[in-house]
Amino acid sequence: MLPSLAFRTLRSANARCVWKFAWNFGFKGMLSVERFKRRIKRGEFFPPFLYLSIINTCNLRCQGCWVDVEAKDAINLEALNRTIIDAKRHGNSFFGILGGEPFMHPKLLDLLAAHPDCYFQIFTNGQLITEKAAARMREIGNCTPLISIEGREIVSDERRGKKDVYARTLRGLDHCLKAGLLTGVATSVCKTNIDELLTEAWLQELIDRGVHYAWYHGYRPVGPKPNFDLSLTPAQLVRVRRFVTEARAKMPIAIVDAYYDHDGKALCPMSTGVSHHIGPKGDIEPCPIIQFAVEDIHDPRGIFETMKSSAFLKDFRELSAHHTRGCVVLERPDLVKEIVQKHGARDTTVRGTAMAELDAMTPRFSQWLPGEEVPEKHWMYRLAKKYWFYDFNAYRGVAHDAAGKARLLGTALATTPPTPKPAPTAVQPVLN
Numbered sequence: 001m002l003p004s005l006a007f008r009t010l011r012s013a014n015a016r017c018v019w020k021f022a023w024n025f026g027f028k029g030m031l032s033v034e035r036f037k038r039r040i041k042r043g044e045f046f047p048p049f050l051y052l053s054i055i056n057t058c059n060l061r062c063q064g065c066w067v068d069v070e071a072k073d074a075i076n077l078e079a080l081n082r083t084i085i086d087a088k089r090h091g092n093s094f095f096g097i098l099g100g101e102p103f104m105h106p107k108l109l110d111l112l113a114a115h116p117d118c119y120f121q122i123f124t125n126g127q128l129i130t131e132k133a134a135a136r137m138r139e140i141g142n143c144t145p146l147i148s149i150e151g152r153e154i155v156s157d158e159r160r161g162k163k164d165v166y167a168r169t170l171r172g173l174d175h176c177l178k179a180g181l182l183t184g185v186a187t188s189v190c191k192t193n194i195d196e197l198l199t200e201a202w203l204q205e206l207i208d209r210g211v212h213y214a215w216y217h218g219y220r221p222v223g224p225k226p227n228f229d230l231s232l233t234p235a236q237l238v239r240v241r242r243f244v245t246e247a248r249a250k251m252p253i254a255i256v257d258a259y260y261d262h263d264g265k266a267l268c269p270m271s272t273g274v275s276h277h278i279g280p281k282g283d284i285e286p287c288p289i290i291q292f293a294v295e296d297i298h299d300p301r302g303i304f305e306t307m308k309s310s311a312f313l314k315d316f317r318e319l320s321a322h323h324t325r326g327c328v329v330l331e332r333p334d335l336v337k338e339i340v341q342k343h344g345a346r347d348t349t350v351r352g353t354a355m356a357e358l359d360a361m362t363p364r365f366s367q368w369l370p371g372e373e374v375p376e377k378h379w380m381y382r383l384a385k386k387y388w389f390y391d392f393n394a395y396r397g398v399a400h401d402a403a404g405k406a407r408l409l410g411t412a413l414a415t416t417p418p419t420p421k422p423a424p425t426a427v428q429p430v431l432n
Contacts, residue, residue: 004252012210014180016141024119028093033388035091046308049275051096056280058100061161066223068350073280077107086302096121103128112140126172134179145176146184151193177210185211190219190230213254222289234365241374249377262385264373271321272394283348286316291354292345312343321394326368333361
């Protein structure tokens with residue numbers, strides 16, 4: 001698998017793009033994680049990976065989207081540069097760029113060009129990537145487009161709220177591949193696309209096109225119009241994890257995941273402190289789906305000092321890690337509300353309904369399914385995760401037992417009935 005992947009990557013991708021990836025993301029990314037580890041020992045938290053939603057606006061209208069896509073919020077280039085420069089001073093070199101649709105930001109390519117010593121992963125629907133834009137990205141060399149595909153023709157139109165979505169996205173994907181960019185395809189796995197995209201046949205199609213990596217992540221029913229019918233069942237969540245580990249071991253395409261360690265134990269990147277999120281107005285949020293903030297990037301102290309001293313972020317990391325190894329928003333929306341109220345955090349949405357959306361949520365399954373862990377099968381992924389992507393002791397000393405999970409979510413994970421004790425404060429569980 002690994003030799004075949006390396007061979008076809010070197011054959012298909014621009015050499016400068018490969019070098020920038022290996023140096024700015026690979027080597028310097030490992031160093032940034034090592035700095036993160038040292039900061040943790042000093043009791044200081046600043047994530048090695050920052051995700052920036054640089055704009056709200058989007059050309060699609062996807063089911064279950066939590067972004068105010070009709071809004072015109074966008075972080076200006078000066079604020080973006082200032083934020084990245086400050087993060088670089090403390091060892092960061094990797095940044096995820098999100099939206100809305102990032103290619104609707106008029107200064108996106110200027111941002112990439114301003115930081116040749118960094119690496120950027122651009123989360124995009126791909127439809128606005130022209131041949132000219134792809135050529136410019138190849139010239140800059142320090143980015144990888146991660147293009148979202150949510151299904152084939154029928155499902156894509158349904159999931160993304162427009163016509164001819166699949167064909168338009170494939171056109172942008174092909175522009176990237178023809179330009180020699182390291183290119184990935186992301187899928188938010190849900191009930192309507194799991195059978196056609198979580199398959200070896202689909203991965204082989206991506207390989208045949210020249211795609212270098214894939215990213216599967218579970219659909220999260222959040223936002224103003226969550227579609228709960230799309231949510232995966234526990235069995236399907238395990239199916240996704242099992243497929244990813246098996247495909248990694250035998251197919252010449254890299255496969256990314258962000259919610260499990262090398263032993264297959266669930267984790268939350270926000271709870272571990274490895275990543276936080278900046279919204280399109282500059283608000284510093286725990287993660288993209290928690291749309292509340294106390295601080296923002298316009299604080300004159302700079303992003304490092306602001307995030308390092310944030311009691312709001314600290315409480316989110318610690319309280320969520322104490323109660324779950326999964327997604328605290330899905331499993332314990334009551335805890336999210338508790339922390340927001342404690343700190344008087346502001347609603348960072350344009351719609352102003354984030355608290356009402358929390359009130360309407362009921363606990364659901366996420367990636368944490370005790371007793372269903374699937375360890376990494378390929379030595380490379382196992383080694384990389386063991387040293388550079390694990391829980392960073394965020395869950396140390398916390399008893400996360402299957403009985404407690406069963407009690408909260410009403411699942412049959414426990415083999416014997418739990419000893420009765422007061423239930424956690426939460427609304428009635430929902431089983432998908």
